[in-house]
Amino acid sequence: MNLQTGLYYWPTTFPDAPSYPALEENLTCDVVIIGGGSSAAQCAYYLAGSGLKVVVLEKGSIGGGSTSTNTAIIQYSGEKMFTSLVHTFGEAYIGRHLKLLKEAIDEIEAASRSVDIDCEFRRRDTLYAASCPEDVDRLRIEYEFIKQHGIDIDFWSREQIQERYPFRRDAAIYSYNDGELNPYKFTHALFQYAAIRGVRIYEHTEMNGHHYDRQQQRMIVTTKTGSELNARHVIFAAGYENMDIRKEKQASFVSTYTVTTHPVADLSSWYNRTLLWETARPYLYMRTTVDNRIIVGGLDDNTTYSEDRDSKLIHKKDKLLTEFNRMFPDIRVEPAFYSAAFYGGMVDGLPIIGKYEEYPNSYFLLAYGDNGTVYSQMLAKIIVQDIVEGHSPDLALYLQNRPLLEVQLEESKSS
Numbered sequence: 001m002n003l004q005t006g007l008y009y010w011p012t013t014f015p016d017a018p019s020y021p022a023l024e025e026n027l028t029c030d031v032v033i034i035g036g037g038s039s040a041a042q043c044a045y046y047l048a049g050s051g052l053k054v055v056v057l058e059k060g061s062i063g064g065g066s067t068s069t070n071t072a073i074i075q076y077s078g079e080k081m082f083t084s085l086v087h088t089f090g091e092a093y094i095g096r097h098l099k100l101l102k103e104a105i106d107e108i109e110a111a112s113r114s115v116d117i118d119c120e121f122r123r124r125d126t127l128y129a130a131s132c133p134e135d136v137d138r139l140r141i142e143y144e145f146i147k148q149h150g151i152d153i154d155f156w157s158r159e160q161i162q163e164r165y166p167f168r169r170d171a172a173i174y175s176y177n178d179g180e181l182n183p184y185k186f187t188h189a190l191f192q193y194a195a196i197r198g199v200r201i202y203e204h205t206e207m208n209g210h211h212y213d214r215q216q217q218r219m220i221v222t223t224k225t226g227s228e229l230n231a232r233h234v235i236f237a238a239g240y241e242n243m244d245i246r247k248e249k250q251a252s253f254v255s256t257y258t259v260t261t262h263p264v265a266d267l268s269s270w271y272n273r274t275l276l277w278e279t280a281r282p283y284l285y286m287r288t289t290v291d292n293r294i295i296v297g298g299l300d301d302n303t304t305y306s307e308d309r310d311s312k313l314i315h316k317k318d319k320l321l322t323e324f325n326r327m328f329p330d331i332r333v334e335p336a337f338y339s340a341a342f343y344g345g346m347v348d349g350l351p352i353i354g355k356y357e358e359y360p361n362s363y364f365l366l367a368y369g370d371n372g373t374v375y376s377q378m379l380a381k382i383i384v385q386d387i388v389e390g391h392s393p394d395l396a397l398y399l400q401n402r403p404l405l406e407v408q409l410e411e412s413k414s415s
Contacts (some may be wrong), residue, residue: 032244039239094233100394104381135280152177251368345368
């Protein structure tokens with residue numbers, strides 16, 4: 001899958017990132033993780049110190065896939081409002097989902113504090129604004145649902161927004177204690193943390209086959225370097241490239257675009273350097289970086305052809321900057337990096353842990369959606385709990401064949 005094209009900012013922030021050898025021997029282990037991006041790193045982080053023998057296989061370089069274009073806006077809200085998800089799954093179901101997302105953000109912060117590399121994690125508030133007057137009522141209903149589930153948020157009027165920002169919106173949800181980070185450093189930091197604790201990591205080692213040995217009840221993974229791994233479990237955490245291994249019918253893809261500017265001298269008109277996004281679809285989102293750059297993204301396009309996606313990059317880059325200047329006319333920006341990439345989501349609005357009959361003892365971590373880093377943290381913890389403890393009460397919430405039975409939800413809630 002041709003995931004992305006363009007100029008990428010995050011790898012330039014860590015030019016001396018750790019590297020790992022290619023696999024050149026046969027191994028027997030408890031868990032093989034396929035992938036070298038943030039999802040795989042989050043799995044390795046949770047498995048580190050578990051006492052299990054864990055091997056990571058990355059076909060290219062660590063962090064070289066979608067991690068390099070991930071804008072790493074850390075929040076619990078996604079493209080589908082929670083009140084919309086309630087219509088599909090029910091209030092108790094989505095209430096539990098919301099609680100797990102909040103916990104995942106706390107887990108990301110804890111992980112960033114546990115590693116030796118500065119992941120540039122910062123707590124940030126979020127302004128989620130109504131793009132038009134017609135969106136105000138449904139935004140208020142969303143606010144009331146989130147508020148009743150214990151999340152620290154406010155509902156701001158037009159006047160409150162105008163007091164703080166140079167742009168006008170009719171209303172907004174103001175969320176406290178979301179976050180941002182550097183996804184490239186975060187991925188390398190988690191892998192380094194895991195490697196120190198015995199996880200074996202191999203780059204430039206592409207899987208080219210796998211089958212289940214029913215006699216041994218183990219998965220056999222072969223690589224293009226000629227090695228073979230005999231594993232009790234396999235976690236497919238290769239991001240969007242999981243679709244090259246096993247298609248998931250609920251996954252859908254569009255093209256998205258991002259611009260990262262040169263450092264900006266004065267950000268004083270950007271209240272609290274909040275994360276910014278809106279109710280419009282497709283929407284715009286904005287954040288800052290630790291070196292005072294601005295990341296503007298969005299303007300998604302329905303094309304799933306890489307040539308078509310890439311042909312629109314320059315136009316989309318210019319339009320993103322134009323939209324930014326409409327909101328912040330006093331902040332002068334110049335583009336430094338810009339990219340086009342495929343972006344995946346799930347039709348029903350929730351990420352998936354795929355467990356398929358043709359892949360025994362295996363998990364597909366499909367953290368597709370607006371806040372994929374948060375989804376990955378949440379799903380990685382659930383998968384590792386299921387492997388290490390033999391059961392995770394929250395696993396059924398995210399299997400591909402949900403909605404789950406009410407009795408399973410009650411088990412999850414009581415845990």
